[in-house]
Amino acid sequence: MDRIPTARPSWTDEMRAAAVSTLDSRYWVKGPKGREFGKKFAEHCGALVATPCQNGSSSLWAALRILGVGKGDEVIVPSYTFISSATAIPLAGAEAVFVDVEPDYWCLDVDAVEAAITEKTKAVIGVHIYGQPYDPRLLKLCRERGIYLIEDAAQAHGASQVMMDGSELVAGSMGDLGCFSFFPSKNMAVGGEGGMLTTTVDELTDAVSLVVNHGRSPSLESMQLGSNLRMSEVSAAIGTVQLSHLDSWVRRRREIADIYHQAFADHPLLDTPKVRPGAKHAWHQYCLATENPDELVAHLDHHCIDARRYYVTPCHQQNVFAKHPQHGQVLPVTATLSSSLVAIPVMHELKDDEIERIIAAVMSFSVLQH
Numbered sequence: 001m002d003r004i005p006t007a008r009p010s011w012t013d014e015m016r017a018a019a020v021s022t023l024d025s026r027y028w029v030k031g032p033k034g035r036e037f038g039k040k041f042a043e044h045c046g047a048l049v050a051t052p053c054q055n056g057s058s059s060l061w062a063a064l065r066i067l068g069v070g071k072g073d074e075v076i077v078p079s080y081t082f083i084s085s086a087t088a089i090p091l092a093g094a095e096a097v098f099v100d101v102e103p104d105y106w107c108l109d110v111d112a113v114e115a116a117i118t119e120k121t122k123a124v125i126g127v128h129i130y131g132q133p134y135d136p137r138l139l140k141l142c143r144e145r146g147i148y149l150i151e152d153a154a155q156a157h158g159a160s161q162v163m164m165d166g167s168e169l170v171a172g173s174m175g176d177l178g179c180f181s182f183f184p185s186k187n188m189a190v191g192g193e194g195g196m197l198t199t200t201v202d203e204l205t206d207a208v209s210l211v212v213n214h215g216r217s218p219s220l221e222s223m224q225l226g227s228n229l230r231m232s233e234v235s236a237a238i239g240t241v242q243l244s245h246l247d248s249w250v251r252r253r254r255e256i257a258d259i260y261h262q263a264f265a266d267h268p269l270l271d272t273p274k275v276r277p278g279a280k281h282a283w284h285q286y287c288l289a290t291e292n293p294d295e296l297v298a299h300l301d302h303h304c305i306d307a308r309r310y311y312v313t314p315c316h317q318q319n320v321f322a323k324h325p326q327h328g329q330v331l332p333v334t335a336t337l338s339s340s341l342v343a344i345p346v347m348h349e350l351k352d353d354e355i356e357r358i359i360a361a362v363m364s365f366s367v368l369q370h
């Protein structure tokens with residue numbers, strides 16, 4: 001029986017042709033493919049500009065740099081996320097303030113964010129975890145309190161959310177600066193490492209374009225602190241083709257998630273994930289909640305299906321934050337999610353017979369067997 005992986009990035013003749021023709025052009029860096037990819041990505045998510053960069057982690061660091069976040073500043077972040085959402089903050093010289101997440105939707109708890117704001121708070125990093133958009137009240141709160149909102153959309157390509165004013169915003173335009181990753185397992189990829197930085201703020205558009213290239217203006221003078229965070233032309237060419245398929249790929253993820261919701265609704269040992277009202281979830285991951293996560297992973301493994309537990313140790317309790325004042329603190333919802341969620345395959349390339357195999361295997365899960 002073939003093993004079903006948790007990720008299967010698309011690789012087609014169209015992508016291969018885009019990669020090869022870019023290599024053949026010998027225009028490998030700082031060229032038209034990167035500009036085209038950025039322009040199309042900005043159009044897709046409704047941002048003013050978007051700049052391709054090396055990866056999601058460097059886009060987060062760049063966002064903090066652009067906002068001038070550094071020594072003496074605090075940045076609020078969830079602890080239930082990938083580690084680089086949090087480590088970007090000390091890398092920029094600032095202090096991370098960890099806040100718990102919502103029990104239903106797993107993104108930052110806006111009331112807890114409000115309670116954590118101090119006069120030192122310069123920014124909030126909101127994470128659209130597993131493709132679920134964060135609470136739209138977060139944007140309102142940040143605007144009211146004069147705090148920047150950085151959107152960690154690394155898992156949310158193609159997600160959208162109806163906001164407080166009734167408008168529907170796509171991930172990448174739900175904050176001041178948006179950060180994406182194109183790691184191969186993500187909803188779209190670039191054939192290697194990659195990321196994207198977006199902005200919705202007029203005054204930040206130049207900075208977003210310049211930060212990936214040493215902050216240099218067209219006259220080659222460095223206007224701001226930056227570095228070489230550029231994406232290669234070949235990755236940008238692949239990314240542009242992948243972007244043209246993103247909407248249909250995310251639709252397929254939603255279709256699979258709907259099939260799973262129905263199939264698992266009455267399973268006695270599993271809870272299915274909830275979707276925030278007004279959200280179009282991007283289903284980067286489909287996570288089931290169970291009191292026996294390791295047993296579920298082992299059970300699926302036995303059926304040749306890969307399943308994963310993510311963020312088993314919350315960020316603030318990892319060794320890198322051993323000296324952080326919150327290291328010993330228990331964030332109750334974060335702790336529950338860390339000890340109960342299991343992600344099963346939901347990628348757009350799943351075939352119908354694989355979906356059936358996954359459903360049959362999950363439905364046959366019973367703790368008594370183990």
Ligand SMILES: Cc1ncc(COP(=O)(O)O)c(C=O)c1O
Binds near residue numbers: 056194
């Ligand atoms: C929520 C989140 N933020 C940031 C990143 C970092 O992206 P990258 O691996 O491209 O550096 C990831 C990647 O997994 C992520 O899931």
